[in-house]
Amino acid sequence: MHQRLSAEQLATGSILVALAVMTLKVAAWMMTGSVALLSDALESLVNIGGAVMAWFAVRYAQRPPDAGHPYGHHKAEYFSAVIEGILIVIAALVILHEAISALTRAGDPAWGAAGMLVNALAMLVNLAWARVLLRAGTRLKSPALSAGGRHLMSDVWTSAGVLAGLVLALVTGWAVLDPLLALLVGVNILREGWLVIAASVNGLMDTAAPAEERQKIEEVIQRMAAGALQVHGLRTRRAGRALFIEFHMVVDGAMTVRASHGICDMIEIALKDALPEAQVVIHVEPEHKLEPAGIEPR
Template sequence: MISMLDKLQARHFFWISTAAAIATILLKTLAWWVTGSVGLLSDAMESFVNLAGAVFALWMITIARCPPDAEHPLGHAKAEYFSAGFEGILIFGAAGAIIWSAVMRLLEPQPLEALGFGLALSVGSSVINLLVALALRRASRRLRSIALEGSSRHLMTDVWTSAGVLAGLGLASLSGWLWMDALVAIAVGINILVEGTRLVRASAHGLMDASLPAGEVSAIETVLQGFALRGIEPANLRTRSAGVESFIYVDVRVPPDWTILRIHDLLHEIEAEIQAIHPGARVFTHPEPLSGDAQGAPAA
């Protein structure tokens, strides 16, 4: 289960992400305004997506951390996958707008002004995004949050996008090739389209009840093998992850002459040992009679 401290920490990181998005929007919009660069405009538009994604992610992660209720007895953890999917869709929209604007500028190049000041503003915004992205990445691994991971990946994309824009504008300034500004913006749009595709794929994968990582499943099977030496037969091991929540299901075949109390104690022991190697997991065991007609294959 997710502790109250983890809930507060996750929301704390999204507030940081929101503040960073607002700061970078202001810096990049000012950079575009003083230079007239469509490349910097594309960078600023992506920051608007960052802000919308951060606000939506904050909402979803708040829902995901709500305790189970009558309508959602297994909790609300899957809400985080909607956050990653929503951010991916926003990226698609931003990429389309960026590419359209860039194509128009490619057809009608325009001179760039106050480029040095604009690039300095863009560098400052990139430093903010880099620091926040690294913090979100560490937090996503510790809290096992796909919403935090999605925001981190998006911010890192923004950092690389800004680096490409800066390189392209520098080349345009040195060479006088004004069309280079539009070409860089198109490359930016294509790059974030790829990132948006990854986020949507990860969201869909989670919503379809993906199993736990192979290493974690193997550790659970090892625990069950130990119990198999005691005359019982674990079978039909199933696992699934939903955001920060993990669910583990296993049938336990026992001799038909065992008492209910003995079966209860055994199942309780199995659940405790699995939770010892997978803290916070919800473990569900189901007893079945041990016989030659039992269906399903052993878990280990």
């Protein structure tokens, strides 16, 4: 199903899923009074904020280039992911505060199984939606959707650990496991927030295309640049879904502008067939600009 949904539809779905999951987790906390389940519910509050920001970012990133943003608005999704990472860190700090306070007042683990079953249902919903977002984020080259998917997967592992620990607390009667689990939840969420921020900031710094994409680009150029002498100075950068490709193509100085432009057209068409989101800029140069190393056309 996710292969037919657009980024905007997926972002809308994330808001609805986050609201449903938070409702389930708050219900689980109210049924048990567990500080570990409260921590899990607080993370879902961050999920809602992140999903709303992702929705706005995805819509804004889809705007076409204009006079003020000639290269498009693709990087808006990175800003959304950075803000979501900051919210995750804030939630982690709140959880750690609650857990430390609860360590001094741990009581008997008197919660029942019903609340934990509700929390388990919320975990399964998160797991299913996280897989949808991760696949769609890769397919659509969407930093906002990918960040949301990674966050939800972290939430799934957190919920699984909390439920396993609470079952252990019920079996052993060690009430202190509840706030200790909340501490572990907080540390894990803090780590996830840092990873989301780091990955998004890296995108804002004009990161080069991944190695597999660069290899594909070089193969297309080598195959389609027949008639040119050399291609060098290949540079790439990712900006959300957009992929910018720039390189120098050396041709015989006697070649006509029309002929060299025809080679450029063939390369550009082939690159866009292989990578539909590519935006290509080619600088044509005469033979005295040959470099010691470069891509040799076949």
